[in-house]
Amino acid sequence: NAGVTQTPKFRILKIGQSMTLQCAQDMNHNYMYWYRQDPGMGLKLIYYSVGAGITDKGEVPNGYNVSRSTTEDFPLRLELAAPSQTSVYFCAALRGRSVTEAFFGQGTRLTVV
Amino acid sequence: DAKTTQPNSMESNEEEPVHLPCNHSTISGTDYIHWYRQLPSQGPEYVIHGLTSNVNNRMASLAIAEDRKSSTLILHRATLRDAAVYYCILRGDSGAGSYQLTFGKGTKLSVIP
Numbered sequence: 001n002a003g004v005t006q007t008p009k010f011r012i013l014k015i016g017q018s019m020t021l022q023c024a025q026d027m028n029h030n031y032m033y034w035y036r037q038d039p040g041m042g043l044k045l046i047y048y049s050v051g052a053g054i055t056d057k058g059e060v061p062n063g064y065n066v067s068r069s070t071t072e073d074f075p076l077r078l079e080l081a082a083p084s085q086t087s088v089y090f091c092a093a094l095r096g097r098s099v100t101e102a103f104f105g106q107g108t109r110l111t112v113v
Numbered sequence: 114d115a116k117t118t119q120p121n122s123m124e125s126n127e128e129e130p131v132h133l134p135c136n137h138s139t140i141s142g143t144d145y146i147h148w149y150r151q152l153p154s155q156g157p158e159y160v161i162h163g164l165t166s167n168v169n170n171r172m173a174s175l176a177i178a179e180d181r182k183s184s185t186l187i188l189h190r191a192t193l194r195d196a197a198v199y200y201c202i203l204r205g206d207s208g209a210g211s212y213q214l215t216f217g218k219g220t221k222l223s224v225i226p
Binding site: 004031033035041042043045048050090092094096101102103104105106107 | 147149154155156157158159162198200211212214215216217218219
């Protein structure tokens with residue numbers, strides 16, 4: 001049982017480049033989330049999705065885009081990378097409205113130079 | 114969103130009990146109290162949750178104040194592997210609150226050998 005899988009684990013981007021951070025879950029969970037975590041700080045919500053075809057902004061959405069075409073996948077797109085987007089990105093999945101636990105991926109460490 | 118307040122950091126000696134406090138004075142009647150922890154270089158992982166009664170599981174115990182305005186996560190015998198950032202968050206049981214997954218700064222627990 002893989003849970004939540006994020007790829008890649010590490011990436012270095014040049015300013016202005018684009019990339020997609022992949023997140024896949026095999027638990028058939030409805031809710032999925034993207035967070036970023038800067039050094040020594042807590043997690044900040046970027047985007048979340050309550051189901052396929054439905055996404056919404058979190059606390060820090062600027063510079064990012066998401067899509068949710070299937071229950072399993074929730075990719076995060078950076079269109080024009082900036083040094084301020086250097087961070088560790090975590091994806092999470094949650095089953096539904098009942099009180100259940102969230103499962104997190106191992107993170108993607110992104111450096112923009 | 115109901116907010117939580119935690120100390121920034123705590124220290125504990127190895128093999129001693131640890132009590133991690135969390136204040137949530139604006140908690141609503143249907144908010145569940147969840148605890149997660151984040152080990153170094155990993156994504157957060159679920160620890161425990163509760164509503165009104167104290168809860169125990171293999172990882173920890175959760176003590177909830179009678180007025181529910183505060184709670185305490187109890188690690189009965191701290192080990193070096195328990196060194197992590199511990200997050201206390203509130204989640205509603207229905208509506209938007211049920212899928213809100215908002216993290217504060219948490220408490221960084223250091224365990225001294």
